[in-house]
Amino acid sequence: MGNKQTTFTDEQLEAYQDCTFFTRKEVLRLHGRYRELAPHLVPLDFTNNPDIKVPLTLIVTMPELKENPFRDRIVETFSEDGHGNLSFNDFVDMFSALCETSPRELKTIYAFKIYDFNRDNFICKEDLRKTLNKLTKGELTPEEVTLVCDKAVEEADLDGDSKLSFSDFENMISKAPDFLSNFHIRI
C-alpha cells in the first residue's frame, strides 16, 4: 500500500500474485516489457482490464524468444485464439509457466502442447519431424530425420499407436535429467 503506480489496482496485483509465480514487482516489470512491444497499442492504465492483444510478430522480437526455434509455437500455445495474439493475461501466464519456480508437472503439460504442432493432443511423427528440423536447422538428411523420429517414438510410445500421447510424453520427460533446467525462460 502506498505505491504511486496506477497501472493496476492492488486487488489486481494480488490476484496476479496468487495466479502466477511472480511477485508484485515482477508483474509490474512484465507490464513494462509488454508495453515496450507496442507502446501505441498498450495503455499505461490497466485498472479496468482493457482488452488489448499484441500480435505474434511483435512478441517474437523479444530478446528472450528471438533465438528460440520454437518461439512461434510457444506464443501460439499461450494465446487464447491460438494464433499467437497475446493479451497481457496470456503474456504473464506464459512467462509464469516457463519461469524457474514453475513445477515440473506444469512445464510438462505446456511442453507437450508446444511440441504438438497440429494440436490434436498427440505428438505424431509429423510433429516430431517438424521439431527435429527446427532443432537442427535442416542439417540432417531426410533418412537421418526419419531414423531419429522412429527411434524416439519407439522409445517413448507405451500404447503402441505410433504417436505420443500425453501420458507417454509425461512418462518419458519425468526421467529426463535436463528438462527442468533447459525448459526455462528467465525474464
Next chain:
Amino acid sequence: ERHRAKRRDGDREKKKRRKGRRRRASRAGEREDEKRAKNYQESEGRERDEEEQAQIKTGKTAKTKKNIKNEKTRKVEQEEGEAEERNAKGKKKHGSAKKEEKDEDGGKCLRPESLSPEELEKLKEAVDERKKLIQGLRGKPWSMKKKLVTLRESQEFVEKYEGALGKGKGRKLYAYKVMMAKKWMKFQRDFENFKTACIPWEMKIKEIESHFGSSVASYFIFLRWMYGINMILFGLTFGLVMVPEALMGRPYGSIPRKTVPRAEEASAMDFAVLWDFGGYAQYSVLFYGYYNNQRAIGWLKFRMPLSYFLVGVGTVAYSYMVVIRTMARNANESGVGDDNSFNFSWKTFTSWDYLIGNPETADNKFASITTSFKEAILEEQESRKDDNIHLTRFLRVLANFLVLCCLAGSGYLIYFVVRRSQKFALDGLDTHTWWERNEVNMVMSLLGMFCPMLFDVISALENYHPRVALQWQLGRIFALFLGNLYTFIIALMDEINLKREEEKIVKFNITTWEASLYNSTVSENSTGPPITIQPADVPRGPCWETMVGQEFVRLIISDTMTTYITLLIGDFLRAVLVRFLNYCWCWDLEAGFPSYSEFDVSGNVLGLIFNQGMIWMGAFYAPCLPALNVLRLHVSMYLQCWAVMCCNVPQERVFKASGSNNFYMAMLLVILFLSTLPAIYTIVTIPPSFDCGPFSGKKRMFDVIQETLESDFPAWFSKVFSSASNPGLVLPFILLMVLAIYYLQSTSKSYKEANVELKKKLQTSLLQLLMCPCQAKRGEQEEEQTSSAEGTDGPRGGQKSCITDCRATKEQQRVTTRPRR
C-alpha cells in the same frame, strides 16, 4: 478495501441473523422450508448442467470440482441462481457479473445454527478445499482468465462461509496467516535470488558452456563446488586453529618449539629454504609443531588442543556429509541413474536450452545438437555390427596385463625414490642437487602425467565402445594415483618410525644436557637466579608430525606446478606452434598431427579429486593446507578458463563417463575414505612427539577428549560418556544400525520392483483402453487425465462424443437410483 467491505457485510449478516430471521427471510425462508423437496431434482439438474457447462464456459468450474451433494450446497446454488437476475445493478459497482451475485447474496447467508454438525463438517471441508484450490492455482494449466475468475469466486466463498463457521476472529486469523505465508514466500524467493547472485564465475561458466557444451562445463562446475568446500574447510582451520594460536598463544620465540633452532637460524630466511617450507615457515602457525600444548590460552580460555582435534575431525565429517548429500541429490534428480532408454526422445525434446538469447550461442547450440544427433545415429548403427570375439578377447587380456605391469613398475619406482631420499636426508640435504632433493615429488608428478597417456595408447588394442573405453581409462588412472599415493604413505611411515627412534635418543640427550646445565650453575652460586636459556639453544626432538605436514605441502605444490606447466606447454605452446608454424609447414598442422588439443575432462576431474584427497590426508598435520588449496583452486579456475577458451577446440565426439554426476561423486567418496584412513591410523596408534604440537606430553592424541570430559564438564557427564563407551552398549547399537541398513535396502528393492510392476500395469491398462474406450469407469479416468492435460478448451473431436455418451448412461443410472434414498 473489498475484503474489508465483505467482512463488514459478514458481521452485519450475523447480527441480523441473530436479531430476527423474518426481516430478510421472506424469499430465502420460503425456499428453504417449502421447496426443499420439490427443488430436489431441479437443483440436481442445474448442478448437472453447470457441471457440463464448466467444461465449456469459464465459469463455475471450482464448484463442480466438489462432489458435495448436501443440502447446503444446493441451497447456495439456488440462491445464486436467483441472484443472477440482479446482474444490472452489480455490473456498475463491481467488475464482473459473477462476483456481484455473491455480494448481493450476502444478505441471504445461511444460518449456521440451522445446520446439523455433519453439515457443518461438510461446509468446513468445502471451505478447506477452496483454500487448497487457491493455494494451488498457480500450478494449474488453465488460461489466466479462468484462473482469475476461479480465484475470485473461491476467495469470496471462503470468506463468506469461514466467518460463518468460526468465531469472528477466525477470519482475521486466516487473513493474518495468509499474509504471513505470502511474506514468507516472498522472503524465500528473495533469499534464493540473493544466493544465486552470490555464486561466483557464473558468467564464465556460461560462456564455456555455450562454446564447449555441458561436459567441459561440468568440470568447471565441479571445480567451483570443490572451491566452496575448501572455503569452508579453510574457514574452519583458519578461524578455529590458526588465528587463536596466532593471537592468543605465546608469541614466536618465547618457547623452544616456536623458535628456529640456533643451527638453522642463519639460513632461516633464504628463499630456497622457505620454498621448501623450512626455516621461518616451518616454525609458524602453518604447521603442527608450532602449537603449544597449554590447555587453555588467552582471556577467552580457548581450549587449543581440543579445538585442534575437533577441527580435524570436523573437516572430515563435514566433507563426508557434503559428498553424500550431493550424491543423494543427484540420484534423486536423475531418477533411475544411468538410463539410456530414452536417448533419442530426450535429445529431441530436452536438448534446446530455452535460456539462449545470443545469436552466436544459438548457432553453437544448433551445431552441437546436430553433432549430438549425428553421433547418436552413428552409435545406433555401430551397435548393429559384430566382430571377431576371440581376437578381441586376447587383445584385451594382453592390454590389461600391460597395464598391470605399468602400475607395478610405477609403484616400485616411487618406493625406490623415497628410500633414496631418506638416504639423502641422512647425508644432509645441502650436499645434493635440486633434483635429488625434490626427487620424490617430481617423480610422482611425472608419473601422473605420462602414465595416463601410456594407458590411452594401450587401450587402442582393446577396441571398446568409447564410453566403455573411457570408464576403463578412468579406472586405470584411479588405480595409478591410488597406488602412488599409498606407496608414498608407506614410505612416509618408515620415515615416521625413524624419527620416533631418533626422538628417544634426543630425549635421553636432553636429560643429560639439562643435568649438565644444572650442575654448572649450581657450581657457580647455590642461590643464584634461575637459568635463562635462549629457546633457540634448547636441543629439539624431531617433530614427525611437522615432517609429515611438510611432505604433503611439498607434494601438493609440486603437483600444482606440474599441472600448470603441462597446461602451458601442452596446450598453449602447442596451440601457438600449430597456429604460426602452419604457414610454413608441409602438411596442415591444424587438421593433421598435432592440431589443437581438446580439453581432457576426465583427466582433469581425476586430478582434482586426488588433489583433494591429499588435502584431506595432510590437513591434520598442516593446518595451512586448506588455505593453500583455496588459493590453488582460485588460480586454477582463471588459468584453465583462459586456456580452454584460448587453446582448446570442442570435442568432436562427446561421450560422458556416465549419465549422472554420481560417477565422480562416488570416486570422491572413495578417495575421502581412503585418505582419512592413514590420518586416523596415525592418530590412534602413534604417540605424539614429546616437545611439539598441541598434544605433546599425552600418550595418545585423542586423550585430549578424555581430559576435556573430566575437567570441563560436570561429573555426571563423564560418567554418562564412560558408560556409553561400554562395549555392552556400543555393540547392540552397531547391531541396530546394521539392521536398519538392511531394512532400508530391502524396502528400496521392493520400491524398485513396485515401480516395474506399475509400469507394466500402465502399459496393459492403456492397451485395454484402446480396445474398449467406452467402458464407463475408464472413460471417466481418461477424461480426468486429459482434462488436466489440456487446460484450454480446444476442440476434442471424436473423443468428446464418446465421453458424453458414457456420461449420459452414467447419469441415467444415477437418476434412476436416486429416489431410493
